[in-house]
Amino acid sequence: xxxxxxxxxxxxxxxxxxxxxxxxxxxxxxxxxxxxxxxxxxxxxxxxxxxxxxxxxxxxxxxxxxxxxxxxxxxxxxxxxxxxxxxxxxxxxxxxxxxxxxxxxxxxxxxxxxxxxxxxxxxxxxxxxxxxxxxxxxxxxxxxxxxxxxxxxxxxxxxxxxxxxxxxxxxxxxxxxxxxxxxxxxxxxxxxxxxxxxxxxxxxxxxxxxxxxxxxxxxxxxxxxxxxxxxxxxxxxxxxxxxxxxxxxxxxxxxxxxxxxxxxxxxxxxxxxxxxxxxxxxxxxxxxxxxxxxxxxxxxxxxxxxxxxxxxxxxxxxxxxxxxxxxxxxxxxxxxxxxxxxxxxxxxxxxxxxxxxxxxxxxxxxxxxxxxxxxxxxxxxxxxxxxxxxxxxxxxxxxxxxxxxxxxxxxxxxxxxxxxxxxxxxxxxxxxxxxxxxxxxxxxxxxxxxxxxxxxxxxxxxxxxxxxxxxxxxxxxxxxxxxxx
Amino acid sequence: xxxxxxxxxxxxxxxxxxxxxxxxxxxxxxxxxxxxxxxxxxxxxxxxxxxxxxxxxxxxxxxxxxxxxxxxxxxxxxxxxxxxxxxxxxxxxxxx
Numbered sequence: 103x104x105x106x107x108x109x110x111x112x113x114x115x116x117x118x119x120x121x122x123x124x125x126x127x128x129x130x131x132x133x134x135x136x137x138x139x140x141x142x143x144x145x146x147x148x149x150x151x152x153x154x155x156x157x158x159x160x161x162x163x164x165x166x167x168x169x170x171x172x173x174x175x176x177x178x179x180x181x182x183x184x185x186x187x188x189x190x191x192x193x194x195x196x197x198x199x200x201x202x203x204x205x206x207x208x209x210x211x212x213x214x215x216x217x218x219x220x221x222x223x224x225x226x227x228x229x230x231x232x233x234x235x236x237x238x239x240x241x242x243x244x245x246x247x248x249x250x251x252x253x254x255x256x257x258x259x260x261x262x263x264x265x266x267x268x269x270x271x272x273x274x275x276x277x278x279x280x281x282x283x284x285x286x287x288x289x290x291x292x293x294x295x296x297x298x299x300x301x302x303x304x305x306x307x308x309x310x311x312x313x314x315x316x317x318x319x320x321x322x323x324x325x326x327x328x329x330x331x332x333x334x335x336x337x338x339x340x341x342x343x344x345x346x347x348x349x350x351x352x353x354x355x356x357x358x359x360x361x362x363x364x365x366x367x368x369x370x371x372x373x374x375x376x377x378x379x380x381x382x383x384x385x386x387x388x389x390x391x392x393x394x395x396x397x398x399x400x401x402x403x404x405x406x407x408x409x410x411x412x413x414x415x416x417x418x419x420x421x422x423x424x425x426x427x428x429x430x431x432x433x434x435x436x437x438x439x440x441x442x443x444x445x446x447x448x449x450x451x452x453x454x455x456x457x458x459x460x461x462x463x464x465x466x467x468x469x470x471x472x473x474x475x476x477x478x479x480x481x482x483x484x485x486x487x488x489x490x491x492x493x494x495x496x497x498x499x500x501x502x503x504x505x506x507x508x509x510x511x512x513x514x515x516x517x518x519x520x521x522x523x524x525x526x527x528x529x530x531x532x533x534x535x536x537x538x539x540x541x542x543x544x545x546x547x548x549x550x551x552x553x554x555x556x557x558x559x560x561x562x563x564x565x566x567x568x569x570x571x572x573x574x575x576x577x578x579x580x581x582x583x584x585x586x587x
Numbered sequence: 588x589x590x591x592x593x594x595x596x597x598x599x600x601x602x603x604x605x606x607x608x609x610x611x612x613x614x615x616x617x618x619x620x621x622x623x624x625x626x627x628x629x630x631x632x633x634x635x636x637x638x639x640x641x642x643x644x645x646x647x648x649x650x651x652x653x654x655x656x657x658x659x660x661x662x663x664x665x666x667x668x669x670x671x672x673x674x675x676x677x678x679x680x681x682x683x
Contacts, residue, residue: 188667202667298646311644340651341644414628421624425605432606435677436668443680448606450679456608464607468598468617469624471605482628487641489634494642526620527627543645568646 103130105267109321110328113270114172117164124157124164124175128219131177135221135268142244144262146182147190148222153177156219163217172327172351174217179269181260182223183230183306184210184315193306195228196239197431197438197458207304208339209273209315209332216331221269224259229428230275230308231462232256233283233532236522239460244519245288248558251516254284255529257318261288264318271319271328277309278416278529279511279536281316282548286561287516289550290318291578293325296568297543298343300329301336309423310341312416312540322579325547326350329571350575356583358399359573361505368394368577369404369504374535380514386552386560387510393585394508394577402504407496411489412538417530418473418486419541425470428463431455465526494542501567506577510535511548511561539565547578551586593621 103122117124132150139145160175180186183193185203192198206214214220227237235243235258245253246266253262257274261284264272274281276294285292294300294316302313317328334347358366370391375384395401433439433454440457444450459467473482500507513535522528530537539546546565554560564574593601595614598621602609609617663675671678 200668204661204666204668296646298648337653341646341648343646343648410630411634414631417624417628418631429605434679439670439680447679449608452603452606452608455606456610459607464602464609465617465620465624467605467607468601469621472593472597472601472621472625475601475604484641485631485636486628487643488636488639489631490642491639492634492636494645526623530627541645 103127105130105134107320108267108270110172110176110270110319110324111321113176117160117175120164124160124219125154127175128153128157128177128221131221131268134266138266139268141249142246142262142266143241144224144243144259144266144268145179145222146192146194146225146240146259149189149220153219153221156214156217160217160219171216171331173213173331175219176270177219177221178213179221179224179260179263179272180210181226181257181274183226183275184223184273185304185306186210186220186223189223191223191306193229194226194238194240195463196460197455198436199438201436205304208301208336210304212332213273213328224263224272226259227256227462227529228460229306229424229463230256230277230280231424231466231529232522233279233529234522235259236519237460237462242519245516247289248516250518251558252287252519252521254287254512254516256280258284261285261290261292261318264288264290264320271317271324273315274318275305275313275315276540277312277420278540279533281318282511282536282546282561282563283533285318285548286511286550286559289559290320291322291325291550292316292318292548293329293575294546295329295333295571296343296545298341299333299345299545299571301339301342303336303338307427309420310427311423312420322549322575322582323351323354326354326575348571350572353572354579355576356580357576358580359505359576361573365400366398367402367504368399369402369500369507371404371406371507371509373406373408374509378513379510382554383510383512383514383560387508387562390551390562390581390585391508397580397584404500404503404507406500406538407493409534409538412493412541413530413534415486415489415493415541416533416537417527418482419490421466421470422473422483423470425467425474428459428467433458490541493538497538497542497544497567506564506566506570506573508562508564511563515554515556515558515560536563544568545571545574547574549578549581551581593618593625
């Protein structure tokens with residue numbers, strides 16, 4: 103069975119044509135996982151039994167000629183911060199090594215309701231604190247395209263699973279660029295709808311005003327199909343937007359989607375293309391801009407607030423929210439409990455947390471706690487929230503001039519393993535081009551546009567105003583259908 | 588805003604605030620990393636934020652309510668993380 107760059111669309115057709123069964127399809131992926139997982143360290147848990155049971159149910163439906171959803175029988179995986187009942191959900195952290203989910207995340211449940219075949223849980227930076235997957239407490243994931251390089255993060259396992267043909271599509275999440283980044287460095291599509299479109303319920307919380315589940319896939323249409331299943335209002339997430347389920351797939355067209363005006367205007371921010379960006383990455387993005395121009399778009403150079411400010415705002419807001427979210431892990435109800443007996447309950451909790459958390463979780467909790475503490479709150483947290491307002495207003499101004507914005511996803515291609523050592527800000531710095539749109543909650547996609555001279559993928563991102571998902575998908579679809587080599 | 592140069596005492600205070608026990612011999616390592624982080628965000632002082640309202644959340648939904656109807660909670664009988672659970676309580680080691 104050839105699973106190279108397999109898409110949901112194709113496998114769905116094959117299943118309907120009874121070319122092979124859903125069980126056979128799942129077995130093919132599982133065989134590949136078992137043969138190659140030790141090479142890349144992608145899966146933390148393989149849920150073979152559950153996957154085969156789900157596949158069997160799909161085959162039974164097919165045998166009875168029942169209608170099936172497009173996702174029925176298609177193998178996928180969940181990032182390890184997705185709660186899925188009766189599976190380990192560790193968020194790749196040692197402190198939650200033994201944690202078993204008592205319930206299922208909404209996004210996961212919606213896919214399961216569509217008869218998705220979930221093969222397991224994928225590796226990530228512990229608690230999603232990173233952009234490399236090197237800070238997983240269970241060892242780094244290696245980039246399947248070049249095992250000496252990182253896959254990006256924090257959803258590095260998810261991106262790698264798609265590239266290594268261990269999932270047709272994979273679910274991840276991003277707080278800054280944790281979907282777009284690994285998509286760029288592994289050469290897949292990575293799509294994240296506006297904040298509030300995909301429910302956060304059941305995803306281990308990192309930065310609650312920023313966290314967004316998203317998808318990795320081999321095609322734009324696949325991103326649309328999955329999001330049509332996952333997105334829409336969920337009463338269990340107070341920040342879930344009150345919008346109905348989406349219809350991105352049936353409305354997918356390879357054309358410019360104008361908001362106003364006669365000509366489709368594509369913004370190219372100067373600040374995303376200056377000398378901080380690798381020359382090959384910059385050239386590749388400019389080439390695609392030129393090609394869109396030839397197809398009829400007007401390219402407009404724009405100025406945005408320098409992304410260095412977004413980096414600082416993101417660092418403060420995210421870490422503050424992390425310190426609050428990780429406070430729930432005390433080792434009493436679940437999580438690591440020290441062998442040493444402390445003198446008070448509070449001391450016991452501090453001991454459990456001190457032993458259980460890795461360096462990055464400790465550092466982020468401490469920096470967040472400091473930024474929120476009396477005497478420093480106004481200077482750090484409030485200041486960051488105010489600059490966040492300015493970033494949102496800056497985008498609002500930009501979207502008066504242009505329909506959508508494009509730019510490089512990451513400043514470079516995938517770096518070598520070991521890059522995060524002694525760099526307490528690697529994640530924030532690597533994500534500098536994804537942080538502005540993340541802080542504004544804007545929908546976005548990263549797509550693989552070219553290989554650099556070393557054969558490594560370059561990712562280009564598209565983002566637009568809140569709820570402009572269709573226009574973004576259409577523009578990406580246009581690239582895929584008309585421009586991709 | 589000026590970079591607050593933390594010393595190990597402040598680091599110890601922050602660790603206590605967030606209830607993470609850091610062994611004394613590791614404090615300086617965290618102080619160093621925290622200072623790097625705090626130094627990297629000082630550039631925000633360049634931005635004029637006079638009269639700018641803070642943003643806590645991007646799509647502006649407020650007053651999100653649901654019907655006040657009781658829904659079932661987690662079934663503790665099926666809760667698999669309980670190491671020691673009696674009469675509806677988590678049992679922890681004796682603390683004197």
